[in-house]
Amino acid sequence: MRVFALTLIVSLAAGLSAAAAQESTITLKPGPGLDKVQTNCSTCHSLDYIPMNSPFLNAAGWNGEVTKMIKAMGAPIDDADAKAIVDYLAKNYGA
Amino acid sequence: MFTRRTLLSAAGAGAALAGGGFAAKAAQQIVLQFDVSRVPLSPGVPAGVASVARMEALPGKKPLIKLAYRAPNYEAPLDYFRTPITPNDEFFVRYHLSNIPQVDAKTYQIDVGGDGANGQATLTLDDLKAMPAYEIVAVNQCSGNRRGLSNPHVAGVEWGYGAMGCARWKGARLKDVLDKVGLKKEAIEIAFNGADGPVLDATPDFIKSLPVWKAIDESTLIAYEMNGAALPHFNGFPARLIVPGWTGTYWMKHLISVTALTKPQGGFWMNPAYRIPVGKFPVVARFASQENATSTPITEMVINSLITSHPDGAKVKPGKVTVGGLAWDAGYGIRSVEVSTDSGKTWSSATLGDDLGRYAFRPWSFELNAKRGNNTVMANATNAIGQSQVATLIWNPAGYHNNVMQNITLVAG
Numbered sequence: 001m002r003v004f005a006l007t008l009i010v011s012l013a014a015g016l017s018a019a020a021a022q023e024s025t026i027t028l029k030p031g032p033g034l035d036k037v038q039t040n041c042s043t044c045h046s047l048d049y050i051p052m053n054s055p056f057l058n059a060a061g062w063n064g065e066v067t068k069m070i071k072a073m074g075a076p077i078d079d080a081d082a083k084a085i086v087d088y089l090a091k092n093y094g095a
Numbered sequence: 096m097f098t099r100r101t102l103l104s105a106a107g108a109g110a111a112l113a114g115g116g117f118a119a120k121a122a123q124q125i126v127l128q129f130d131v132s133r134v135p136l137s138p139g140v141p142a143g144v145a146s147v148a149r150m151e152a153l154p155g156k157k158p159l160i161k162l163a164y165r166a167p168n169y170e171a172p173l174d175y176f177r178t179p180i181t182p183n184d185e186f187f188v189r190y191h192l193s194n195i196p197q198v199d200a201k202t203y204q205i206d207v208g209g210d211g212a213n214g215q216a217t218l219t220l221d222d223l224k225a226m227p228a229y230e231i232v233a234v235n236q237c238s239g240n241r242r243g244l245s246n247p248h249v250a251g252v253e254w255g256y257g258a259m260g261c262a263r264w265k266g267a268r269l270k271d272v273l274d275k276v277g278l279k280k281e282a283i284e285i286a287f288n289g290a291d292g293p294v295l296d297a298t299p300d301f302i303k304s305l306p307v308w309k310a311i312d313e314s315t316l317i318a319y320e321m322n323g324a325a326l327p328h329f330n331g332f333p334a335r336l337i338v339p340g341w342t343g344t345y346w347m348k349h350l351i352s353v354t355a356l357t358k359p360q361g362g363f364w365m366n367p368a369y370r371i372p373v374g375k376f377p378v379v380a381r382f383a384s385q386e387n388a389t390s391t392p393i394t395e396m397v398i399n400s401l402i403t404s405h406p407d408g409a410k411v412k413p414g415k416v417t418v419g420g421l422a423w424d425a426g427y428g429i430r431s432v433e434v435s436t437d438s439g440k441t442w443s444s445a446t447l448g449d450d451l452g453r454y455a456f457r458p459w460s461f462e463l464n465a466k467r468g469n470n471t472v473m474a475n476a477t478n479a480i481g482q483s484q485v486a487t488l489i490w491n492p493a494g495y496h497n498n499v500m501q502n503i504t505l506v507a508g
Contacts, residue, residue, distance in 0.1 A: 054143035074297025
């Protein structure tokens with residue numbers, strides 16, 4: 001069973017490794033809230049979407065984007081994390 | 096080859112995936128070198144684009160401008176638009192959602208039915224290929240092409256000029272597919288789903304619909320060939336919808352269902368996404384069942400052109416220089432392309448090239464006499480119903496329909 005699980009993981013990683021290795025080269029600016037961005041936002045999309053959309057959104061604009069991800073896209077992000085994410089984005093990638 | 100460290104980080108990725116926290120941490124120690132300075136971005140995109148854009152080749156593709164890895168969004172550089180047919184391996188890639196399966200042609204099928212149909216049917220790829228086949232050359236352009244040039248900027252994939260391509264598509268008519276089940280007279284829309292989907296169940300799947308009149312248009316196809324070959328995976332293998340004249344949002348990739356509806360299709364991707372404000376743009380082709388007081392679905396592409404012979408700021412030799420590019424519209428047909436070398440005061444007709452069909456890119460060229468120093472070149476296309484490009488941007492919140500005339504500078508010296 002354990003062998004099977006490892007095999008599954010390896011084959012999964014083989015399929016993902018090329019794209020994942022490239023994606024891992026994306027670096028966001030360090031700062032409070034970055035960990036929340038990494039764990040929440042990267043569930044569904046690569047983090048290059050963030051610098052690409054900068055620096056023209058103000059805090060309200062980033063709040064709108066995060067709210068859209070929660071309300072329209074179903075991202076399971078709690079209020080505290082959402083606030084930390086918006087603060088991070090506005091401070092590091094805001095207008 | 097997996098080192099112990101690779102395996103450990105891969106295991107982390109697998110565990111994270113199972114828990115819903117997909118992390119791109121597998122094989123983190125593989126370092127790739129990129130030459131950022133060589134990414135030919137369109138002038139005017141947000142400053143942050145330069146920090147993430149890379150020239151990168153997806154499997155089966157030549158290098159494209161990577162804007163985002165997941166969902167993958169890659170645009171074609173200007174160099175790839177020197178011909179009116181875009182090769183398959185140079186064709187742009189656009190996805191909304193990250194869960195993109197490799198579809199097996201042997202088990203692939205399209206389910207046809209819905210409450211607006213008299214019956215239902217299931218078509219395999221062989222079934223589709225056994226039907227009468229049609230070919231059409233048509234431009235596939237993302238609704239948001241040139242979004243990155245919006246001023247003020249708007250959120251989204253920050254496309255420059257390259258979220259488009261033109262191919263010779265071969266497939267069965269959607270009308271013939273619908274005839275297999277028969278439409279009720281109450282049917283108002285035909286909805287489409289593709290094999291790709293969201294990571295989370297809570298995320299709306301990408302489902303789009305067309306009004307019946309457009310769905311049964313003789314030019315609307317389910318294509319299984321692109322420029323004489325199978326569709327590339329990243330362009331919708333094994334079959335996708337071809338909706339000539341309309342923006343790419345309707346060209347469902349990896350098509351797996353065709354559903355006749357007696358009520359308008361709902362969902363995020365029909366509204367609020369892919370809408371244009373009422374009254375800002377000419378709308379000839381209407382999608383009446385989806386219209387409301389403030390917005391309508393984006394439908395037809397606006398008339399447009401692109402100078403492809405030279406990027407803005409290109410160095411040329413003084414004397415005769417041939418400038419050229421492409422023009423396209425929603426299928427009314429390109430009547431003329433006018434070029435101005437005095438910032439729009441006077442205009443001269445360009446020479447139009449081969450006509451590959453009313454939905455195709457139309458090449459054009461113009462010979463100018465470059466003086467030493469800066470030479471400006473503007474281009475403006477006009478179609479058979481008298482529509483032309485605009486001089487100033489018609490700003491809208493999603494950054495659609497940007498057909499502002501270019502004004503590039505050639506530096507002769």
